[in-house]
Amino acid sequence: MLNFRNTNIIFIIIVLATMGLATRYAVPWYVYLVIALVYSLILFYGSYYVGSNFFMKVLCHANTSTKQIAISFDDGPAKTHTPEILQVLKQHNVPAVFFCIGKNIGGNEELLQQIKDEGHIIGNHSYSHHRAKACTF
Numbered sequence: 251m252l253n254f255r256n257t258n259i260i261f262i263i264i265v266l267a268t269m270g271l272a273t274r275y276a277v278p279w280y281v282y283l284v285i286a287l288v289y290s291l292i293l294f295y296g297s298y299y300v301g302s303n304f305f306m307k308v309l310c311h312a313n314t315s316t317k318q319i320a321i322s323f324d325d326g327p328a329k330t331h332t333p334e335i336l337q338v339l340k341q342h343n344v345p346a347v348f349f350c351i352g353k354n355i356g357g358n359e360e361l362l363q364q365i366k367d368e369g370h371i372i373g374n375h376s377y378s379h380h381r382a383k384a385c386t387f
Contacts, residue, residue, distance in 0.1 A: 352377035
């Protein structure tokens with residue numbers, strides 16, 4: 251199975267074997283470059299395509315007759331929007347997932363605790379967004 255752990259083990263073995271061969275035979279420098287390039291391409295594929303299950307098991311779809319959706323909120327918690335969202339979710343008894351940005355938690359600890367206390371799932375959405383993708387509240 252192609253995953254991060256197995257990929258690392260395989261490439262460590264390949265590099266060590268290549269280094270072992272280099273003690274007996276002349277191994278050109280570009281062989282190491284090719285190994286690094288192939289390793290990088292596999293890492294890129296695993297990082298880019300979430301359905302590859304490269305870093306962890308991911309559920310992308312399911313065969314079910316139950317009509318359900320998952321609701322998630324990104325980039326919080328924010329004093330301007332999160333309380334309203336929590337109120338509506340509580341009013342309709344709907345669970346959700348809140349993907350929080352680390353830098354937004356400071357000063358909003360009570361909101362984060364409320365999210366947890368009301369039974370919602372909390373996920374990590376990085377510590378800060380890149381400026382091009384930043385959301386301001």
